[in-house]
Amino acid sequence: MPNVKTEMRVIYLSILVVFAVFLLFPLGTLFVRSFETNQGFGISNYLSILSNKDLIEAFGNSIKISTMTAVITTILAFTLAYAVNCTRIYRPIKTVIKTGIVIPMLLPTITYGFAIMYSFGNQGLLTKIFGRNLFEIYGFNGLLIGYVIYTVPAAFLLLNNSFKYIDKKFIVVSKLMGDGSLRSFMNTIVRPLLGTLGGAFVLSFILSFTDFGIPASVGGTYYVVATQLYQVMLGSIPDFNHGAVIAILMLLPAVFGVLLLNYLEKLNFHYDKFSNIELIQHKFRDICLGVISSVIIVAMLSIFAVMFIAPFLNSFPYDLTFTLKHVMNIFQSSDLTDVYKNSLLVATLTAVLGTLFAYCSAILNARTPLRWKSSIDIISMMTNTVPGMVLGLSYLLLFNGSSLKGTFTIIVLCNIVHFFTTPYLMAKNSLSKMNPSWETTGELLGDSWIRTIYRVILPSSASTVIEMISYYFINSMVTVSGIIFLVTAQTSLVASEIKELQHFAKFNEIFVLSLLIFITNLFIKLLCDYLQKKQLTK
Amino acid sequence: MLKLQNVSKQFDRKVVLDDINIEIKAGEIVSLLGPSGSGKTTLLNIILGLTQLDHGKIIFNDMDMSHVPMKNRGFNIVFQDYALFPHLSAYENIVYGLKNKKGLVSEKELQEYIEFLELKPHLTKKIGELSGGQKQRVALARTLVMKPKILLLDEPLSALDGVIKESIKQRIQSIAREFKLTTIIVTHDPEEALTLSDKILIINQGNISQFGTPQEIINQPQNDFVEEFILKQLQIKRQNIYNLFGEKHA
Numbered sequence: 141m142p143n144v145k146t147e148m149r150v151i152y153l154s155i156l157v158v159f160a161v162f163l164l165f166p167l168g169t170l171f172v173r174s175f176e177t178n179q180g181f182g183i184s185n186y187l188s189i190l191s192n193k194d195l196i197e198a199f200g201n202s203i204k205i206s207t208m209t210a211v212i213t214t215i216l217a218f219t220l221a222y223a224v225n226c227t228r229i230y231r232p233i234k235t236v237i238k239t240g241i242v243i244p245m246l247l248p249t250i251t252y253g254f255a256i257m258y259s260f261g262n263q264g265l266l267t268k269i270f271g272r273n274l275f276e277i278y279g280f281n282g283l284l285i286g287y288v289i290y291t292v293p294a295a296f297l298l299l300n301n302s303f304k305y306i307d308k309k310f311i312v313v314s315k316l317m318g319d320g321s322l323r324s325f326m327n328t329i330v331r332p333l334l335g336t337l338g339g340a341f342v343l344s345f346i347l348s349f350t351d352f353g354i355p356a357s358v359g360g361t362y363y364v365v366a367t368q369l370y371q372v373m374l375g376s377i378p379d380f381n382h383g384a385v386i387a388i389l390m391l392l393p394a395v396f397g398v399l400l401l402n403y404l405e406k407l408n409f410h411y412d413k414f415s416n417i418e419l420i421q422h423k424f425r426d427i428c429l430g431v432i433s434s435v436i437i438v439a440m441l442s443i444f445a446v447m448f449i450a451p452f453l454n455s456f457p458y459d460l461t462f463t464l465k466h467v468m469n470i471f472q473s474s475d476l477t478d479v480y481k482n483s484l485l486v487a488t489l490t491a492v493l494g495t496l497f498a499y500c501s502a503i504l505n506a507r508t509p510l511r512w513k514s515s516i517d518i519i520s521m522m523t524n525t526v527p528g529m530v531l532g533l534s535y536l537l538l539f540n541g542s543s544l545k546g547t548f549t550i551i552v553l554c555n556i557v558h559f560f561t562t563p564y565l566m567a568k569n570s571l572s573k574m575n576p577s578w579e580t581t582g583e584l585l586g587d588s589w590i591r592t593i594y595r596v597i598l599p600s601s602a603s604t605v606i607e608m609i610s611y612y613f614i615n616s617m618v619t620v621s622g623i624i625f626l627v628t629a630q631t632s633l634v635a636s637e638i639k640e641l642q643h644f645a646k647f648n649e650i651f652v653l654s655l656l657i658f659i660t661n662l663f664i665k666l667l668c669d670y671l672q673k674k675q676l677t678k
Numbered sequence: 679m680l681k682l683q684n685v686s687k688q689f690d691r692k693v694v695l696d697d698i699n700i701e702i703k704a705g706e707i708v709s710l711l712g713p714s715g716s717g718k719t720t721l722l723n724i725i726l727g728l729t730q731l732d733h734g735k736i737i738f739n740d741m742d743m744s745h746v747p748m749k750n751r752g753f754n755i756v757f758q759d760y761a762l763f764p765h766l767s768a769y770e771n772i773v774y775g776l777k778n779k780k781g782l783v784s785e786k787e788l789q790e791y792i793e794f795l796e797l798k799p800h801l802t803k804k805i806g807e808l809s810g811g812q813k814q815r816v817a818l819a820r821t822l823v824m825k826p827k828i829l830l831l832d833e834p835l836s837a838l839d840g841v842i843k844e845s846i847k848q849r850i851q852s853i854a855r856e857f858k859l860t861t862i863i864v865t866h867d868p869e870e871a872l873t874l875s876d877k878i879l880i881i882n883q884g885n886i887s888q889f890g891t892p893q894e895i896i897n898q899p900q901n902d903f904v905e906e907f908i909l910k911q912l913q914i915k916r917q918n919i920y921n922l923f924g925e926k927h928a
């Protein structure tokens with residue numbers, strides 16, 4: 141590792157300042173405000189929230205439905221990951237699973253709700269196909285479907301990654317030792333994955349507990365914490381102090397969840413080295429899993445089918461003739477095209493600045509001997525913990541009187557902080573694997589530290605940088621919960637605009653805008669994947 | 679001439695180097711020999727300027743270098759794992775430093791280095807496409823074109839196999855002779871040290887066990903450590919080889 145240089149200290153300090161101003165102070169403010177009352181400081185806000193029957197019920201609802209989501213999601217995601225990694229099903233099916241699963245991630249969660257309504261509602265696509273109402277979708281059922289679709293992709297990616305690190309040779313060894321199917325399965329698959337399975341459960345729980353988009357669209361009268369928080373803050377009589385209390389209460393399960401995740405991490409097996417080996421033939425297993433996993437994927441994606449159909453029909457579901465008029469309307473409405481441009485601007489700025497920020501943080505931590513550098517790890521754990529709604533709300537409280545209010549700057553900053561953890565860990569992981577002597581070598585060959593970063597480290601991690609950009613871009617395109625408290629009429633984004641359009645029941649516009657987000661994200665994703673591949677084969 | 683005076687180093691209160699005093703003449707090849715954890719790499723890094731020393735002085739041509747930053751000392755190193763930049767070709771690696779120091783080496787000289795290390799056929803290859811010995815030579819070339827005043831090598835041979843090892847050994851010797859370059863090599867293999875260098879510095883637990891020419895070490899081992907660990911190893915090796923060839927000729 142290189143010796144400490146002034147440049148490192150300067151960058152390190154700047155990063156700390158940003159986090160102080162845009163993470164610690166806002167959260168501090170939130171905390172203080174939750175205790176602030178007309179009669180000075182006290183716990184009366186908490187008491188009044190905890191004696192409010194609606195709110196208590198909402199908390200109960202949130203916990204109940206998030207737990208159910210987590211159970212279902214973990215099972216589904218495990219099944220899919222198992223099918224992809226431990227069976228010999230037809231390869232294209234595996235590709236379809238791996239590709240199809242990421243599609244929901246390219247859409248805002250609020251769109252899920254409308255897609256569910258248009259699929260299962262009274263006049264929905266699937267209702268028509270099946271000829272009857274399958275079930276009541278507003279409220280519990282709709283939420284559950286939405287949450288599961290929202291969390292399965294994340295849980296699958298987590299499990300799929302862990303499956304790669306399972307040494308499949310042990311499956312063969314276990315068979316040779318005479319283990320029965322169940323025992324073999326438990327010992328060679330479930331036990332090594334226990335930590336990750338727990339992780340998938342906790343992750344799904346936190347995601348559903350803190351999501352705003354899904355309950356905002358199909359929640360109906362089934363109240364959950366996120367909708368209550370929105371009501372209190374932006375309803376007819378806003379109450380910031382009560383809002384702060386709810387936000388703190390929303391933060392608690394997240395804190396608990398992240399602590400649990402870190403603990404579960406320790407449960408994971410770490411095989412020294414793992415070998416790739418032919419999987420044992422097993423026709424019955426393969427057919428079963430092939431069918432089950434295809435059904436899961438098709439079911440998930442069929443819900444979105446309506447989104448691609450409805451806006452191109454005259455008046456779904458009554459007049460099913462093709463038209464482009466809804467699409468044209470959007471492009472002729474300067475309001476909506478402006479909103480789309482705003483979204484593009486915010487996503488691009490977030491992607492570029494966020495990647496720069498996360499990359500610098502990772503370099504300092506992974507490749508310098510700075511003292512206290514591990515504080516960045518603690519920060520990254522905090523950003524992982526704080527739900528978007530809580531972060532956005534705390535910005536609202538802290539910056540309400542400042543000139544940052546109602547600017548794109550604050551939205552971009554909120555996104556950068558909100559989504560910091562994943563890109564930071566990507567960069568840290570890749571940087572710490574590189575040869576530790578490169579900076580010293582560069583220095584001996586006449587480079588300054590920054591120059592070696594630019595000439596050697598950056599080109600060697602280009603693929604990771606592309607992945608970081610893609611992550612930041614897509615997430616700022618789809619986030620609703622993070623920005624819902626920060627947008628104004630001038631800085632409205634597509635995802636928040638969809639929420640507005642809901643009031644006027646303009647579903648065609650909602651779907652066209654969702655399609656726009658989808659196509660933009662898909663384009664960025666494919667482009668980044670392509671560039672990454674090019675980097676890797678170079 | 680390089681002088682180390684009373685050089686000491688501790689890591690977290692653990693003494694790693696204890697009062698090292700030696701003199702290395704210009705153009706000499708010196709091996710640092712010792713068991714794992716004895717402080718060889720630490721000493722090399724102290725000379726390089728990467729690690730700060732706690733006490734003592736490093737004097738090069740009558741200049742006190744102890745507090746001169748690594749970059750300004752003018753020494754250079756080839757790391758054990760070469761630290762070549764994988765996104766650049768062999769040639770781009772070799773001229774990497776010349777981009778910063780234009781005019782340090784003429785085009786003709788550069789070609790001479792490349793020819794001398796027999797790298798002509800490999801210049802356009804990516805680092806991943808080179809064999810261990812080729813990587814080693816590219817790393818040597820990249821360092822040599824910077825015209826270092828002292829060349830430091832950390833276990834240059836440990837990643838190479840038999841035949842290549844011998845050829846690189848010869849090459850290091852001829853570089854030192856040809857460019858009159860003071861060369862300091864870390865190794866834990868007594869045979870390597872004794873056949874490669876003009877002088878050997880044997881370190882044990884941070885102390886100098888003996889500093890002398892190969893003859894001196896073989897003929898006048900100064901203590902049990904040199905006798906037990908260094909010479910014993912060589913004798914066993916010799917015995918094994920005799921046995922092998924003896925059987926064959928019997």
Ligand SMILES: Nc1ncnc2c1ncn2[C@@H]1O[C@H](COP(=O)(O)OP(=O)(O)OP(=O)(O)O)[C@@H](O)[C@H]1O
Nearest residue numbers: 689690694712713714715716717718719720721866
């Ligand atoms: N940065 C460091 N911090 C703390 N201790 C260190 C550090 N670097 C080296 N040491 C310790 O100093 C001692 C000498 O290390 P050094 O790397 O110089 O040994 P070495 O002779 O090169 O061994 P090897 O043959 O295994 O490479 C070891 O006990 C090592 O653990």
Ligand SMILES: [Mg+2]
Nearest residue numbers: 718719720864
């Ligand atoms: Mg060493």
